[in-house]
Amino acid sequence: MAETTTMDKLVSLCKRRGFIFQSSEIYGGLTGAWDYGPLGVQLKNNIRDFWWKEMTQMHDNIVGLDASILMHPKVWEASGHVSNFTDPMVDCKQCKSRFRADQIDLEAACPNCGTKGSFTEPRNFNLMFSTHIGAVHDASSVIYLRPETAQGIYADFKNVVQSSRVKIPFGIAQVGKSFRNEITTKNFIFRSCEFEQMEMQYFCKPGSDEHWFSFWRDQRMAFYHKMGIKPESLRWHRHGEDELAFYAKDAYDIQFDFPMGWQELEGVHNRTDYDLTQHQKFSGKDLTYLEQETKERYVPYVVETSAGLTRNVLMVLSDAYEEQELEGGDVRTVLHFHPSIAPVTVAVLPLVKKDGIDEFATRLEHGLREDFATFYDQSGAIGRRYRRMDEIGTPYCVTVDYQTLDDDTVTLRFRDSMEQVRVSISDLVATIKKATKDYKRQ
């Protein structure tokens, strides 16, 4: 990670340019919750759409789902979250701050108030948020905000099989919000209480699970390369015996070299038949699959790919950020987003705002909206406008000048190389689409 890519610089850029704000900032902020501003929501949606296309459209056997956040409380008993989804925590008796027991030295002073010997014994703390459904607030009305999207997929497994003519092996993909009552909330949006996941559960025949586990590991790493992430900033981490979740036969994380170091970005897990067997037990419903060809009936195994969408946003920002020294000692801040996920694809800039050049540029910008996310900017010197676009990662700038009025050509400027070429307006859409398809990170 380049020395310049510090978290503080990213946080500052995100706030200044409208990518990410602290939740409820005017009230002093809410820890663990973040708001995605005009550019941030576009970036997040573009990453989501890139993933969705890759997982559903590019495979012939993956279907989508959007399950509800609130589910029957028995789901979380069956999944093991009610009894197992805990972290050991300690409280400082003096200032009441709460810490994860494995993240602080219990013999040392409280990191918040400095009192020594003030910690309680570690106690298990469930990470699920609970609330009540209906008018009565008692133990029978407790429900949970889902801590992962995966369980909605298992709960709908039978519905999808019966309604979609899918045949094993097949996958169900889902993107949505998840909630965890996390205590560690430093590192910006890396770990938050409200976040989004992009998960896919691949149902396969027992015995074929190791093949599909390896297949999906390859696919998922290839996805990040395709999204333009620097390969040297990604690596695999295989879970040791002590890290494996109780349901997993094998698990690998894709880690990214974040500004604070290597951390998990996505998990690929072999979950065996654990989840469907549990839901079968707790619901009393048959969740087996009948293989038509062999008449064999079995509970499918599951290979899961589980990525954080909001964590992907942080990865993409960290990976894209550069303070680049230019000839003459000038420095530009540039976000090298892949053009397919950049919040703005094309900026249209009239060289001057007179002599019909601004009207021409406005018409051109409107014409490009059908194909691209566009932005029109006529204020300030052209060099400063280019810098503003570099800073939000806009891959293409189109400049309209006096020559345009004569011959219907414009200047097309590429963000990464800063190269400028003269392009006929009739070729502009095709040229930009081709450059996006052929894009290689420099």
Ligand code: GAP
């Ligand atoms: N269904 C399996 C599952 O949820 P996980 O390893 O707990 O597995 C998967 O989470 C991914 O979700 C993580 O790799 C991370 O990207 C994202 N994630 C988990 N907790 C998060 C949090 N508190 N804030 C942001 N992202 C989180």
